[in-house]
Amino acid sequence: MKILGIQVLRGPNIWSINRKKLIQMRLDLEEMEQLPTNLIDGFRERIELLLPSLQSHRCSKGHPGGFLERIEEGTWMGHVIEHIALEIQTLAGMDTGFGRTRQTKTDGIYNVVFSYLEEKAGVYAAEASVKIAQALISNQTYDLEFDIQHLRELREQERLGPSTGSIVDEAIARDIPWIRLNKSSLVQLGYGKNQVRFRATMTERTNSIAVDIACNKDETKRLLIDSAIPVAKGVTISDVNDLESAIKSVGFPLVFKPLDGNHGKGATINVKTAEAAAAAFDYAKQYSRKIIIERFITGYDFRILVIDNKMVAAALRVPAHITGNGQLTVQQLIDKENEDPRRGYGHENVLTEITVDRDTMDLLEKKEYTLETIVPNGEVVYLKSTANLSTGGTSIDVTDLVHPQNVFISERISRVIGLDICGIDIMAPNLTHPLSENGGVVLEVNAAPGFRMHLAPSEGLPRNVAAPVIDMLYPPGKSARIPIIAVTGTNGKTTTTRLIAHIVKSNGTRVGYTTSDGIYVQNTMLMQGDTTGPVSTEFILRDPTVEFAVLETARGGILRAGLGFNRCDIGVVTNIQEDHLGIADIHNLDDLTRVKAVIIGAVKRDGWAVLNADNKYCIRIASTADCKVAYFSMDENNPVIVEHCKKGGTAAIYENGYITIKKGDWKIRVDKVTHIPLTFGGSVDFMIQNVLAATLATFLYGYKTEDIRMSLETFIPSAAQTPGRMNIFKFKEFKVLVDFAHNPDGFNGIKAYLKTVEATEHVGVISGTGDRRDEDIKETARIAAQMFDRIIICQEKYLRGRTQQELIDLLLAGIHEVKPNMEIIINNNGEDCLRYIMATVKPDSFITILSNTIDNAIGKVSEYLDKEFGV
Numbered sequence: 001m002k003i004l005g006i007q008v009l010r011g012p013n014i015w016s017i018n019r020k021k022l023i024q025m026r027l028d029l030e031e032m033e034q035l036p037t038n039l040i041d042g043f044r045e046r047i048e049l050l051l052p053s054l055q056s057h058r059c060s061k062g063h064p065g066g067f068l069e070r071i072e073e074g075t076w077m078g079h080v081i082e083h084i085a086l087e088i089q090t091l092a093g094m095d096t097g098f099g100r101t102r103q104t105k106t107d108g109i110y111n112v113v114f115s116y117l118e119e120k121a122g123v124y125a126a127e128a129s130v131k132i133a134q135a136l137i138s139n140q141t142y143d144l145e146f147d148i149q150h151l152r153e154l155r156e157q158e159r160l161g162p163s164t165g166s167i168v169d170e171a172i173a174r175d176i177p178w179i180r181l182n183k184s185s186l187v188q189l190g191y192g193k194n195q196v197r198f199r200a201t202m203t204e205r206t207n208s209i210a211v212d213i214a215c216n217k218d219e220t221k222r223l224l225i226d227s228a229i230p231v232a233k234g235v236t237i238s239d240v241n242d243l244e245s246a247i248k249s250v251g252f253p254l255v256f257k258p259l260d261g262n263h264g265k266g267a268t269i270n271v272k273t274a275e276a277a278a279a280a281f282d283y284a285k286q287y288s289r290k291i292i293i294e295r296f297i298t299g300y301d302f303r304i305l306v307i308d309n310k311m312v313a314a315a316l317r318v319p320a321h322i323t324g325n326g327q328l329t330v331q332q333l334i335d336k337e338n339e340d341p342r343r344g345y346g347h348e349n350v351l352t353e354i355t356v357d358r359d360t361m362d363l364l365e366k367k368e369y370t371l372e373t374i375v376p377n378g379e380v381v382y383l384k385s386t387a388n389l390s391t392g393g394t395s396i397d398v399t400d401l402v403h404p405q406n407v408f409i410s411e412r413i414s415r416v417i418g419l420d421i422c423g424i425d426i427m428a429p430n431l432t433h434p435l436s437e438n439g440g441v442v443l444e445v446n447a448a449p450g451f452r453m454h455l456a457p458s459e460g461l462p463r464n465v466a467a468p469v470i471d472m473l474y475p476p477g478k479s480a481r482i483p484i485i486a487v488t489g490t491n492g493k494t495t496t497t498r499l500i501a502h503i504v505k506s507n508g509t510r511v512g513y514t515t516s517d518g519i520y521v522q523n524t525m526l527m528q529g530d531t532t533g534p535v536s537t538e539f540i541l542r543d544p545t546v547e548f549a550v551l552e553t554a555r556g557g558i559l560r561a562g563l564g565f566n567r568c569d570i571g572v573v574t575n576i577q578e579d580h581l582g583i584a585d586i587h588n589l590d591d592l593t594r595v596k597a598v599i600i601g602a603v604k605r606d607g608w609a610v611l612n613a614d615n616k617y618c619i620r621i622a623s624t625a626d627c628k629v630a631y632f633s634m635d636e637n638n639p640v641i642v643e644h645c646k647k648g649g650t651a652a653i654y655e656n657g658y659i660t661i662k663k664g665d666w667k668i669r670v671d672k673v674t675h676i677p678l679t680f681g682g683s684v685d686f687m688i689q690n691v692l693a694a695t696l697a698t699f700l701y702g703y704k705t706e707d708i709r710m711s712l713e714t715f716i717p718s719a720a721q722t723p724g725r726m727n728i729f730k731f732k733e734f735k736v737l738v739d740f741a742h743n744p745d746g747f748n749g750i751k752a753y754l755k756t757v758e759a760t761e762h763v764g765v766i767s768g769t770g771d772r773r774d775e776d777i778k779e780t781a782r783i784a785a786q787m788f789d790r791i792i793i794c795q796e797k798y799l800r801g802r803t804q805q806e807l808i809d810l811l812l813a814g815i816h817e818v819k820p821n822m823e824i825i826i827n828n829n830g831e832d833c834l835r836y837i838m839a840t841v842k843p844d845s846f847i848t849i850l851s852n853t854i855d856n857a858i859g860k861v862s863e864y865l866d867k868e869f870g871v
């Protein structure tokens with residue numbers, strides 16, 4: 001078996017609109033295509049022995065053990081690999097269960113699709129599952145535990161931390177979109193101008209001065225003392241020579257901790273001798289230049305969490321420890337504790353595995369213990385000096401037990417320091433009595449406190465502490481989204497996108513839009529190139545200045561990675577024609593329709609699908625749309641339009657020379673097409689269709705017809721507004737049209753326009769595109785032969801896997817089918833080709849340059865025009 005390719009899908013896709021995180025592996029079964037599992041001796045026994053947990057997989061049988069029954073009956077190896085990939089992720093702590101395996105139209109080639117939680121882990125699972133299957137087929141031993149551990153490590157490297165993850169999960173539950181901005185914990189919630197950012201548990205509202213104060217334990221303590229808040233007695237030193245006087249000032253027992261440390265790093269507690277103090281000082285010095293020395297307060301370690309100046313949770317924290325039984329050694333007791341199913345690697349479970357480090361050995365040494373010491377029955381041995389969960393500590397929820405006076409003190413502390421999210425460490429006998437009565441003190445105030453101890457305490461009620469964070473960031477009435485109109489189709493999508501963006505922009509809203517020639521915000525191109533995929537979409541949605549997004553969305557991006565957004569307000573499908581067929585398992589228009597329909601699947605329930613009623617494939621999409629549907633048509637008597645409006649539906653039609661909105665029996669005329677520059681006086685049908693689509697989409701969004709009319713009349717087709725779309729350059733004695741038409745439907749649109757153009761000679765410059773089918777290339781040539789008197793083939797680029805001569809031969813064959821004796825010139829150098837055209841052009845000729853045959857044709861033709869007029 002051979003992996004032909006692995007794609008990571010991150011948004012709504014052809015396999016699922018709702019399951020956005022999918023791996024799509026293209027797999028060649030090779031000789032295994034002839035060997036279903038029931039023909040492989042002992043396969044079921046071996047896979048059940050290696051992966052006994054597969055017993056839980058129901059598969060199509062619908063009951064536990066169903067998948068293993070399928071293996072017994074006989075199923076193909078792609079299906080087996082899908083289940084293995086899912087199961088090894090589950091065993092590594094990533095429980096995910098969606099999968100599909102489908103044979104392509106090529107024998108033995110399958111698409112194996114399965115869900116993932118972390119990208120790199122998903123890709124590794126794909127590769128590993130094939131190796132596991134091959135080992136099972138060959139009856140070879142396989143180190144499955146290595147894969148599981150590696151998947152765990154990848155998970156920990158990639159996943160959001162428990163605090164960040166909880167906030168993201170709460171946002172998802174509230175239908176707030178999110179984008180991860182880096183490989184760690186910087187996250188954007190919401191889109192465009194309505195975004196907010198946070199990192200771990202620090203938000204964009206977190207005061208930087210407050211963070212500086214909290215990170216400086218000495219400064220924190222001073223502010224708390226000045227505010228009459230009880231703190232532990234202590235001093236700060238940076239020189240070991242000051243250690244003796246510090247000990248005298250504070251008095252044993254002591255706590256040593258770095259001034260700007262975190263997570264308990266560098267801390268030593270209950271120091272009782274000068275020798276231990278010197279060692280503790282050296283240890284803390286590794287983490288900070290200045291060292292805090294405080295009186296060691298006996299009592300319990302509590303953490304109070306305050307969000308938006310309100311206490312939301314409190315926990316009793318217990319350092320990692322073991323309890324002796326008089327039989328097992330310290331190491332054996334640690335190993336036994338780590339067998340607790342609640343403990344896991346990293347953050348995969350409620351508790352973290354206990355590891356032995358310097359802190360552990362120091363604490364054991366103070367008790368004159370080693371890892372081989374047998375601990376007396378009932379004795380508790382602490383293994384860490386701090387109670388951090390990340391080092392194996394446990395937490396007990398005590399939120400409901402906190403005395404009102406302590407709640408008041410905690411909320412006051414958050415205001416004194418100035419933190420919007422604040423973790424307060426308290427040492428006290430309990431929190432049920434005021435600190436002023438039981439002698440408790442505040443040890444630290446933490447910016448970016450961890451949420452894990454509150455989200456999943458080892459005892460007591462879990463607290464959804466992420467909810468008040470989202471309440472703070474998105475109070476009632478504040479939206480997290482911006483309007484999104486997504487545009488797809490075979491032809492016309494770029495012009496339709498630009499026209500919609502122009503209407504939005506003209507009505508006072510800052511718009512960001514993506515097209516096949518670049519990414520724009522308002523009037524500025526920010527990135528050049530074909531920007532119609534999910535990366536470009538995310539670029540717009542990350543921009544904090546954007547108030548409205550209009551996104552051209554091409555088939556390639558959908559197939560490669562899915563959509564770059566999870567939901568849009570309006571989805572537009574301009575048409576579905578023969579183009580890009582024979583690529584990526586898209587062999588016919590039914591396949592292409594399935595791809596384009598992804599856009600409509602992502603439209604929100606009360607949003608709109610804007611579909612072309614003159615195209616049967618667009619009509620087919622309407623039958624599966626889970627949103628409201630509106631149509632546009634060049635014919636008001638189109639049966640689909642008639643039936644749709646009879647039911648009270650909304651449509652845009654071209655009637656009696658007008659762009660008209662029809663709602664039920666009512667007609668609202670928007671504008672006469674001869675007043676709309678984009679239609680070239682009403683002579684270009686495909687431009688009228690683009691106007692209909694854009695008019696309908698913006699009308700449905702809520703723009704007034706008079707505002708749409710003004711925008712239509714100010715959208716001038718030109719190299720600036722519509723680059724590569726019907727760009728006409730008027731020289732003194734001839735005209736040049738540059739258009740990126742590149743498929744039969746596009747060529748037919750140009751052909752219809754040229755019929756309205758009087759010229760002494762029509763000259764066409766054409767080329768083929770290598771990744772199209774032979775028949776599609778020949779058909780464009782046939783159409784070219786019908787509309788031109790003379791043709792120049794300039795096959796300078798877009799070979800895409802073919803030779804230059806192959807494409808030229810296909811074009812020649814198509815032309816000669818229509819006009820066997822037609823004059824054809826072949827010049828594969830764009831500069832020479834254009835120079836030849838300009839030198840041989842006849843007066844009153846009309847030259848048409850199609851398919852972007854000449855590199856930067858718009859710019860080069862503009863240069864010739866400037867020279868003619870002396871610019």
